[in-house]
Amino acid sequence: MNLRQIEYAVAVADCENFTRAAETCHTVQSALSHQISRLEDELGAPLFERTSRRVRLTPAGRAFLPAARQLLHDAQRVRDEVAAATGQIRGTLSVSVISALTAPDTVALLGEFHRRHPQVDIRLGSGMSEVMLADVREHRVDVAFVGLWPGEDITGLNALLLCDEALVAVLPPAHPLAGAAELSLQSLAAERWVDYTAGCAARRQTDEAFDRAGVVRSVHFEIDHVGLLERIVRQGLAVGMMPAGSVTSLDGIVAVPVSDAPTRCVYCVWARRPTPAAQAFVELVVDAAKEA
Structure with a gap:
């Protein structure tokens, strides 16, 4: 599991669409889908229900999302705190x-x-x-x-x-x-x-x-x-x-x-x-x- 995979999964949850999530993350849809599949394999549960019209969170996905947001927030905070310590x-x-x-x-x-x-x-x-x-x-x-x-x-x-x-x-x-x-x-x-x-x-x-x-x-x-x-x-x-x-x-x-x-x-x-x-x-x- 890595931060990029988590970022991709949160983007899909927010956009409810793999194509828009890939655009938001500045990547191609195939790469985003592959990384999310790897994340789901590691977690041992599907995070999304995929239909022809939209993407919905599974129960596992709903449990994953708050902790994922917190993790991304904390990771960004580390970068920002280090920059602030140098006056930026x-x-x-x-x-x-x-x-x-x-x-x-x-x-x-x-x-x-x-x-x-x-x-x-x-x-x-x-x-x-x-x-x-x-x-x-x-x-x-x-x-x-x-x-x-x-x-x-x-x-x-x-x-x-x-x-x-x-x-x-x-x-x-x-x-x-x-x-x-x-x-x-x-x-x-x-x-x-x-x-x-x-x-x-x-x-x-x-x-x-x-x-x-x-x-x-x-x-x-x-x-x-x-x-x-x-x-x-x-x-x-x-x-x-x-x-x-x-x-x-x-x-x-x-x-x-x-x-x-x-x-x-x-x-x-x-x-x-x-x-x-x-x-x-x-x-x-x-x-x-x-x-x-």
Whole structure:
């Protein structure tokens, strides 16, 4: 068993396809398949179920994957720690953000980080908070900016609270409720709603707020990105809720405070043992938070 075989197997698990995994690993599919077969022979169990359409992990593969990710992470960490000991920060920095992040300016922070540490390969992505938390725990992402609700589990990670903010109702200017000084969930319940996909953390908290208020609403539009929510509200198709700081720069949308709205907490989260690159970036985030 060697690190290259493990890297190939993890790539196949992530891509669910041998051809795409070979492209990701910059090798040919035949070489990748051969190395994975050798790995499976040594482990004494198949890691993947191969079909004509996709590749799935076997039970043995699911058991293999977390330890394999940790091993690759530790191997890269050894290289990065040695480089850091000689005054070089290098390797990869992977950052993920929620789509409705209002502060800090992640792109500006990454720009400053790049100027200080040009040898680091920077990756930036976005997604849902619960997915990003899992990505940080499993070393797919180094640092994430997530929006969580009071009481949500962030055990096993370092976390810096950046801000907390109540959600506000967002409506088109011509909506009958757009001129109100304040609304309640009761007053909004009869409207058509746009919200995040059912089951995700952001949606659950809004649903729970309506449950506590003892009212039922109807979600007509389900989205996974705040930009689509804005467009739907702007066209008068539905009303929604967003963090107050996200609305200030938007045209064609009116924000109204909601007396019993849920509150979102924005955190920067990273692994308990960050890589040198991740630690250097977190230090920039901490400094920016102190100046805010």
